[in-house]
Amino acid sequence: MVADLIEETVVQLLRDAVTTLPPDVIEALQYAESCETSEVARSQLRTILDNVDAAGRLSVPVCQDTGVHVFYVTGPVDASIEESICMGVARATEEIPLRPNVVHPLTRENSGTNVAIGLPHVIYYPTGDEFLEITVLPKGAGSENMTSLAMLPPSDGINGIKQFILDTVVEAGGRPCPPTIVGVGIGGTSELAVSMAKEALLRPLGLPNLDPELTILENNLTEAINLTGIGPMGLGGDTTVLGVRICTAYCHTASLPVAVNLQCWAARRATARIYSDGRVRFGRSPFDP
Amino acid sequence: MILEYPLSKNKVQALQLGQIVSVSGTVFIGRDEVHMRALERRHQGKLLPVDLEDGILYHCGPIMTRDSRGWKVIAAGPTTSARMNKLEPDFIKEFGIRAIIGKGGMSRPTVEAMKEHGCVYLAFTGGAAVLAAQKITRVRGVEWLDLGMPEALWIIEADSLGPLTVAIDAHGNSLYDNVEKEVQGNLEAARLRLGL
Numbered sequence: 001m002v003a004d005l006i007e008e009t010v011v012q013l014l015r016d017a018v019t020t021l022p023p024d025v026i027e028a029l030q031y032a033e034s035c036e037t038s039e040v041a042r043s044q045l046r047t048i049l050d051n052v053d054a055a056g057r058l059s060v061p062v063c064q065d066t067g068v069h070v071f072y073v074t075g076p077v078d079a080s081i082e083e084s085i086c087m088g089v090a091r092a093t094e095e096i097p098l099r100p101n102v103v104h105p106l107t108r109e110n111s112g113t114n115v116a117i118g119l120p121h122v123i124y125y126p127t128g129d130e131f132l133e134i135t136v137l138p139k140g141a142g143s144e145n146m147t148s149l150a151m152l153p154p155s156d157g158i159n160g161i162k163q164f165i166l167d168t169v170v171e172a173g174g175r176p177c178p179p180t181i182v183g184v185g186i187g188g189t190s191e192l193a194v195s196m197a198k199e200a201l202l203r204p205l206g207l208p209n210l211d212p213e214l215t216i217l218e219n220n221l222t223e224a225i226n227l228t229g230i231g232p233m234g235l236g237g238d239t240t241v242l243g244v245r246i247c248t249a250y251c252h253t254a255s256l257p258v259a260v261n262l263q264c265w266a267a268r269r270a271t272a273r274i275y276s277d278g279r280v281r282f283g284r285s286p287f288d289p
Numbered sequence: 290m291i292l293e294y295p296l297s298k299n300k301v302q303a304l305q306l307g308q309i310v311s312v313s314g315t316v317f318i319g320r321d322e323v324h325m326r327a328l329e330r331r332h333q334g335k336l337l338p339v340d341l342e343d344g345i346l347y348h349c350g351p352i353m354t355r356d357s358r359g360w361k362v363i364a365a366g367p368t369t370s371a372r373m374n375k376l377e378p379d380f381i382k383e384f385g386i387r388a389i390i391g392k393g394g395m396s397r398p399t400v401e402a403m404k405e406h407g408c409v410y411l412a413f414t415g416g417a418a419v420l421a422a423q424k425i426t427r428v429r430g431v432e433w434l435d436l437g438m439p440e441a442l443w444i445i446e447a448d449s450l451g452p453l454t455v456a457i458d459a460h461g462n463s464l465y466d467n468v469e470k471e472v473q474g475n476l477e478a479a480r481l482r483l484g485l
Binding site for chain 2: 048098221224228
């Protein structure tokens with residue numbers, strides 16, 4: 001793959017991701033506004049939708065917290081890709097612009113470019129495909145700070161999982177900018193559960209889980225959480241979450257890891273597939289195989 | 290109602306929970322690091338580069354750009370106020386601010402400090418960064434830029450920045466506390482829905 005093409009594609013991906021929302025998210029917000037019975041909640045959702053409109057028209061970031069950047073890369077990966085992604089992030093920071101969010105954890109010194117040791121975070125899934133697929137998930141801190149992991153005793157079972165998810169959303173209240181999307185990772189190891197919880201957010205709203213049982217669980221959790229009345233921005237209302245997305249993996253017989261990663265309403269994501277002949281296809285979530 | 294800098298104690302005490310307002314005139318933008326540095330300076334007996342008394346503090350980490358004409362705001366929505374929970378009671382007491390714009394609400398000690406000193410919390414929609422930028426007419430200046438763009442102390446001019454909801458009044462009432470009570474009451478129904 002040509003390094004310049006990857007860099008250019010990353011800049012475009014970030015521009016798409018931060019200045020517009022995926023259509024499924026906009027539809028979910030519009031639907032929520034049409035159903036809300038609380039006047040305060042309706043006004044919050046109206047402000048959100050007006051803001052999304054304005055961002056798109058002006059081609060500026062929907063939210064000032066343009067996040068830190070998690071990339072998912074599938075295809076014939078090699079060691080040069082990371083450098084191209086980093087160059088793309090630094091250029092996007094300057095050109096779009098993105099807010100320079102990346103600081104040293106202790107000195108809090110800002111790198112100024114959104115690139116530094118550990119960030120952007122790139123997750124690789126090598127495949128034999130001829131194309132390279134890159135998905136970016138810019139994650140703001142308001143929702144990321146609400147991330148939670150429980151290493152449940154296996155005997156807690158499905159009810160323990162449900163209770164933990166409900167507790168996490170209730171504890172977060174208005175802080176993660178609801179209405180949120182709830183990413184859940186069940187199983188794996190501790191770090192895999194947390195990683196799956198975030199990756200679960202890549203599946204568009206309205207697209208069912210591949211496992212029908214999990215689709216039912218996702219829908220039940222969505223309905224139950226929305227009964228709490230936390231509402232948009234925690235100011236009360238019927239719309240606390242737009243959806244729940246679950247990923248699972250097998251785990252140790254003595255473990256039951258569950259992780260929750262909340263996504264603010266500004267659910268930004270974008271995907272590009274770069275073909276070996278130089279064509280690039282853009283979308284808002286990973287393409288079907 | 291439009292609230293304009295400088296604000297008086299009487300003015301903010303007259304505001305009612307749930308009332309919709311907007312703000313005009315000078316607004317100070319500051320979050321985590323501004324709180325820490327300002328309080329540190331005060332404890333060392335040093336002056337701040339700006340006088341915050343009777344002012345409006347906006348919890349925000351904006352995206353700004355600079356050209357030959359100076360700074361320009363690109364996106365400037367509110368940040369999570371709860372991160373300042375530990376610092377805000379002191380900040381209100383030491384600097385005499387009259388209003389805080391933020392999102393997500395603040396904890397009881399801040400609510401009490403607001404009651405004691407005469408200050409209100411105005412909730413803005415999280416992520417409404419572009420709408421906010423459109424209401425910011427001018428960037429008057431920036432201090433402490435060494436803290437980085439999101440953490441610096443920005444001084445801006447606003448024209449009807451809002452809509453803002455009075456979510457904590459100057460009498461110890463908090464809309465967030467009210468919602469939390471309702472949520473606790475609704476939890477049983479949520480659990481039942483999940484078969485718990």
